[in-house]
Amino acid sequence: MHAYGGKAKRAALYARKGVYFSVPNTAAKEDSQMRNMIKLVPIDNLVLETDSPALSLTPRTVNEPKNLIISAQVIAEVKKLPLEEVISITRNNTLRLFSRITKLIKL
Numbered sequence: 001m002h003a004y005g006g007k008a009k010r011a012a013l014y015a016r017k018g019v020y021f022s023v024p025n026t027a028a029k030e031d032s033q034m035r036n037m038i039k040l041v042p043i044d045n046l047v048l049e050t051d052s053p054a055l056s057l058t059p060r061t062v063n064e065p066k067n068l069i070i071s072a073q074v075i076a077e078v079k080k081l082p083l084e085e086v087i088s089i090t091r092n093n094t095l096r097l098f099s100r101i102t103k104l105i106k107l
Contacts, residue, residue: 008036015045022049025070038078047094
């Protein structure tokens with residue numbers, strides 16, 4: 001689910017039904033409701049996103065795809081996992097969710 005703004009408990013229920021949730025870099029804001037969602041949703045249901053060029057952490061700047069690392073860092077912090085593990089899991093989640101992409105790119 002892109003740009004989910006609902007309650008974290010509801011997101012956890014949706015995740016049990018197989019729904020994936022994208023985590024933008026704006027989750028890095030300390031008061032982010034997104035952090036509660038990250039806590040409750042299993043990592044196997046999370047993917048990274050930037051919503052580039054919108055939703056930059058810095059006002060009036062353009063967001064870039066390279067900022068995916070910020071999303072991964074937030075998940076690692078909240079889930080207390082190594083960054084490399086988060087990157088690997090969310091990469092696999094993305095490939096599972098968008099399975100047709102594996103035919104288009106070399107892995």
